[in-house]
Amino acid sequence: MTQNPLVVIKLGGELLTDASKRHDMAVAIGRLTASTDLVVIHGGGREIDTELATRGCAKQAFDGLRLTDAETLEVVVNILAGRINTQLVAAAKHAGVRAVGLTATDAGVSTVCRAEPYTTSTGTTVDLGFVGQPTGSGKPDLLRRLCDDRFIPIVASIGSDDTGQLLNVNADTLAGHLAIQLKATRLLIAGGTAGVLDQEGQTIPAVNKFLLQQLIADGRASAGMVAKLIACGEAARSGVSRVEIVDGRQTDDLNNTKGTRIDIHEPAN
Numbered sequence: 001m002t003q004n005p006l007v008v009i010k011l012g013g014e015l016l017t018d019a020s021k022r023h024d025m026a027v028a029i030g031r032l033t034a035s036t037d038l039v040v041i042h043g044g045g046r047e048i049d050t051e052l053a054t055r056g057c058a059k060q061a062f063d064g065l066r067l068t069d070a071e072t073l074e075v076v077v078n079i080l081a082g083r084i085n086t087q088l089v090a091a092a093k094h095a096g097v098r099a100v101g102l103t104a105t106d107a108g109v110s111t112v113c114r115a116e117p118y119t120t121s122t123g124t125t126v127d128l129g130f131v132g133q134p135t136g137s138g139k140p141d142l143l144r145r146l147c148d149d150r151f152i153p154i155v156a157s158i159g160s161d162d163t164g165q166l167l168n169v170n171a172d173t174l175a176g177h178l179a180i181q182l183k184a185t186r187l188l189i190a191g192g193t194a195g196v197l198d199q200e201g202q203t204i205p206a207v208n209k210f211l212l213q214q215l216i217a218d219g220r221a222s223a224g225m226v227a228k229l230i231a232c233g234e235a236a237r238s239g240v241s242r243v244e245i246v247d248g249r250q251t252d253d254l255n256n257t258k259g260t261r262i263d264i265h266e267p268a269n
């Protein structure tokens, strides 16, 4: 059976912090789904940071991957799978879009295992705690089925391992993996910047595999941008034909967003 073209869009936490932003995004998503199947993944870093600060917990992150101890995990799960996911589904409903909220754990949509100690772009190795890494062996067919039935799945980036332990998965990493597994035609990483920026703050229009490595190695891309570039590089290498890191603050037309295209063409062999 031929499958409809499918777009995976990841929404950065900065884009979802108030009701009017969520409404604009829900309307934009509704428009996009008129021309394609759509799976939405969301983060929520800004609100998680605020909640952690209220509790007096320090934030530590490496290349956008959050060090997640037991208390941080509780905050991450409550805010992502609880508040933000439900608010986004409600905003979609208000915008006339039939969305279904779920996590990566639902129906084994993405299997994750506890991440191996992570070696950062600056060479330090850290144990990230309750952080999950998608294994690539998940069964995302529920997402396809929801799309076939004209629902939009909205996925909070929480997974669980085979012991039932909940794990915090970076939303860009999850979006990249789901795009590959769903054989998406497009991966759209929408965030709070006009794509990948150079030292002058200008958008870099296209990134090939050499520039991608350079940006990470020389620190022009840091923090959360490292996770985005790695996820996009993997998706592009694995056959997702259109991969972009774009400005999600512009919601007029998600088909024509300002940002950076990740152009990685592996020679066919």
Ligand SMILES: Nc1ncnc2c1ncn2[C@@H]1O[C@H](COP(=O)(O)OP(=O)(O)O)[C@@H](O)[C@H]1O
Pocket (backbone or CB within 6 Å): 011, 012, 013, 014, 043, 044, 045, 046, 064, 172, 190, 191, 192, 193, 195, 196, 197, 198, 220, 221, 222, 223, 224, 225, 226
């Ligand atoms: N070269 C770069 N271009 C754009 N943003 C960058 C770059 N290097 C680092 N960043 C940082 O990465 C952040 C985006 O990642 P993150 O904070 O994880 O947001 P999100 O919620 O969208 O995942 C930007 O807000 C910016 O602070």
Ligand SMILES: [Mg+2]
Pocket (backbone or CB within 6 Å): 043, 045, 064, 171, 172, 224, 227
């Ligand atoms: Mg991030």
